[in-house]
Amino acid sequence: MxxxxxxxxxxxxxxxxxxxxxxxxxxxxxxxxxxxxxxxxxxxTPQIALDAVKNNSIEVLEYSRTEGSEIYREKIAKYYAKNDIHITAGDIIVTTGGSEALSFAMGSIADNGDEIIIPEPFYANYNGFATALGVNVVPVVSHIDTNFALPPIEDFEKLITPRTKAILICNPGNPTGYLYSREEIQKLAAIVKKHDLFLVADEVYREFTYDGREHYSILQESGLEEHALIVDSVSKRYSMCGARIGYLVSKNTEIIKTALKFAQARLSPPTYAQMAGEAALETPQxxxxxxxxxxxxxxxxxxxxxxxxxxxxxxxxxxxxxxxxxxxxxxxxxxxxxxxxxxxxxxxxxxxxxxxxxxxxxxxxxxxxxxxxxxxxxxxxxxxxxxxxxxxxxxx
Missing domain, CATH: 3.90.1150.10 (Aspartate Aminotransferase, domain 1)
Known part of the structure; x- marks a missing residue:
């Protein structure tokens, strides 16, 4: 066999x-x-998203653009602007779920044997994508006794080697529900700039913050334009996990150009799901x-x-x-x-x-x-x- x-x-x-x-x-x-x-x-799921698919008049279900439709990406950029994240449609690649965005991100920044530091516990599929791409996950431990807060920066620095390419966080966190503060994001920003690394943030739960706390995105932090990559998704935001629509977002033009090559290999994101995602952007507050x-x-x-x-x-x-x-x-x-x-x-x-x-x-x-x-x-x-x-x- x-x-x-x-x-x-x-x-x-x-x-x-x-x-x-x-x-x-x-x-x-x-x-x-x-x-x-x-x-x-x-x-x-917002009815407006379901109706967009149900009431469409498409007669030929064609490929869409590899990076997602331009109109949709322009609307996504406006959504981010409402969240004090200022980007253009050219900074966005629409993906088949946040999972594909993460895969494109890892593939664009790391080669076989390279390392990505991730605070643990972390979303289990990070391990899966890293294994599939030949990337080594280097964990830095957060503890239940501190409610899984960001580990001390010294713990990150001890783990940085010549093979380290990035730090990856989920904010708010799956599986912990921890929300990183502005100060914690700024600490991470300082270390990735100091060591010339990428900072990847899985921000798919951005809307769900509690007790008066506000989400602070890595793309709100000035000086991270060349370092920051956001992984995002409509799955949890609009309760439409089956749509399989996500985004990879970065102001680093080389990252977007590189990720686009990975995206071209899978041709295009799903058309009906993009229609649902575009309509969902009109969901009221x-x-x-x-x-x-x-x-x-x-x-x-x-x-x-x-x-x-x-x-x-x-x-x-x-x-x-x-x-x-x-x-x-x-x-x-x-x-x-x-x-x-x-x-x-x-x-x-x-x-x-x-x-x-x-x-x-x-x-x-x-x-x-x-x-x-x-x-x-x-x-x-x-x-x-x-x-x-x-x-x-x-x-x-």
Whole structure:
């Protein structure tokens, strides 16, 4: 039998999706599974986006421009201007989801064996894209005891080598919900300028910030024009994950020219999805205000309930819609599988994402889970109650 590639063997499994077979079996056995494992919002997609696709008059579904339609990119630039990020349509490449934007970014700035420093825990697919592109992830640890704040800059400097090409952050963070402050962004700006590195920011949760805090983009920081790359997406902003539309944004013209070559190899982003994305830009602010209000209520219910469980430690989210919970167990992977296979409360169980897959350092996160609070409040209450009873039974 021909051999599978070493790169293929090295590709990590998704900690979010690898337990799906157990969840599906639980459902076949008649149990209801409450999904806390994946960031698929239950918020309705703006009707204006759905209607744009439904009511179109296209007769030939042609290729679009490789970088996305010019009209759409001009409208995206206006969206950024409203967020105090001043760019042009030429600074934007429309991609097939934020995932492709991240892949283009890594491919444009790093060669095989080069290194990208990422605060961990981080979005698990960063590992996957890095592996696929032959890039080495170098983790710098953030801690639940400091709510996953930016690690000391000295910790970054210790890790910089001649192969280091960039620092990558997610702001607000998946899986932690941490929101980097202006001061923290400025510290990162100083270090990438000092060492002539790129700073890549995954800003797909920009709209979701809580407790009066505001998002500060790396492209709001002056002097980063040649260093900064933004990865963005419509998926969570407009609750349209299935559209698969994202953006790569940079004022560095060489980055855009290089990324465009990667984009040309896949021809073009999807036409219908661009139509939906363009229409979604007309979504009124009231939509985001009500969505934020709902997520804050969900967060508060979740955190308050989790804090009442003996032995559980929580990172308090300041943005996005995730949190990391540290449990009084030794192996969250085993616990998560056991929940699906063996534990029920009123014939319900929960599916969580073991957090070890969000770390690159072996052994870290083994007793942690990521929870996505994208469900209605009653479901969250039931889910936490199931977790509480499950921990009693599992530990016992």
């Amino acid at each position: 021909p051999a599978i590639s070493e790169k293929g063997r090295s590709m990590p499994q998704s900690p979010i999706r690898k337990l799906v077979p157990f969840a599906e079996q639980a459902k076949k056995n008649g149990a209801k599974v409450i999904h806390l494992n994946i960031g698929q919002p239950d918020i309705k 009231s939509y985001f205000d009500s969505v934020k209000e709902e997520y804050v209520a969900r967060r508060d219910i979740l955190i308050e309930a989790l804090e009442k469980i003996e032995g559980v430690k929580i990172g308090r989210p300041q943005g996005a819609f995730y949190c990391i919970a540290e449990l009084p167990i030794s192996d969250a992977d085993d616990f998560a599988q056991w929940l699906l296979e063996d534990f029920r409360v009123n014939n319900e169980t929960v599916m969580v994402a073991p957090a070890a897959g969000f770390y690159a350092t072996p052994g870290l996160g083994k007793n942690q889970i990521r929870i996505a609070y994208v469900l209605d409040k009653e479901s969250l209450k039931r889910a936490v109650n199931i977790l509480k009873e499950a921990l009693k039974s599992y530990i016992g």
